[in-house]
Amino acid sequence: MSADGFWSIGELAERSGVTVKTVRYYSERGLLPEAGRSAGGHRRYGPEALDRLRFIRSLRTLDLPVPDVGRVLDDEGALEDVVAGQLRELGSQLAALRWREAALRLVRDCAPEERAGRLRLVGAVTTPPSTDALARFWRRWLPPRLPARVVSTVLEQTVPQPPVDPEPGQVLAFARMHAFVSAPCGGDDRAQPAAHRTSGGHRPAVLYEGLDEAYALAAPQLRAGRAPREGEALDCFVAAYARSSGTRDTPAFRRELGRVLDADPRIDHYWQLAAEVFGPDHTTAGAAHDWLLASLHSQLDPAAA
Known part of the structure; x- marks a missing residue:
């Protein structure tokens, strides 16, 4: 820390264990306010910036999007809503992965002469599957x-x-339902x-x-x-x-x-x-x-x- 009690961008990066590029990115996105500028126009940061940067890193470790990080920094009460939204999105992603896994098992375990037909069936269904057609x-x-x-x-x-x-049989049944109602x-x-x-x-x-x-x-x-x-x-x-x-x-x-x-x-x-x-x-x-x-x-x- 310099005599004026502020850190340069390099000093803050070193203390927080991130790169200068990362500190600059968060600063430019408005997540990490500067305490001021040096006589040469370089960014200067106060001690509170270190805690804020660590908090940002914690939120980003949870894979929260930068806009959501900004919401939480502006209002920590928004954290509950942000986390709930991420859990919903993650649940959808997990459902899609489970469906894909069951569909792949369905194709893998069938007789070779059935594979083309089953691929056409499951390929016509979105992942995760939608019930709109039904x-x-x-x-x-x-x-x-x-x-x-x-x-x-x-x-x-x-x-x-x-x-x-789902089990592979349920994926096949759903795909057949989708084909039936789409005819x-x-x-x-x-x-x-x-x-x-x-x-x-x-x-x-x-x-x-x-x-x-x-x-x-x-x-x-x-x-x-x-x-x-x-x-x-x-x-x-x-x-x-x-x-x-x-x-x-x-x-x-x-x-x-x-x-x-x-x-x-x-x-x-x-x-x-x-x-x-x-x-x-x-x-x-x-x-x-x-x-x-x-x-x-x-x-x-x-x-x-």
């Missing part, structure tokens, strides 16, 4: 003008989030269930709110491995269709409902893949629907059941 598929599939809360509930039931630590769908009304059509007084919003409750009641039955049966879940399922069409739940209505649902288009392939992505602890809406429809048929024709 959500768009369901928005097209659903009837128009559903309330936002109903659409949100349906998307939660139908769009599986990519696993945090041209035509847009013909006949490709949707009859209850989606608003003609004839149908109220699809009422239907989907009721189905959400029915699927929740059916899920424990499926997890327990119980055969399709009469009960609260089936009654709730039928009531959802009856209310949405303004009809009473009668034996005749149940027979007609069974016929209509049997004729509805199905997307079993989607639900099979979704079950792989969701994992064994999750009951998909597709599985719950099939169980409830089988329950309806077992009631209508006990002998066949």
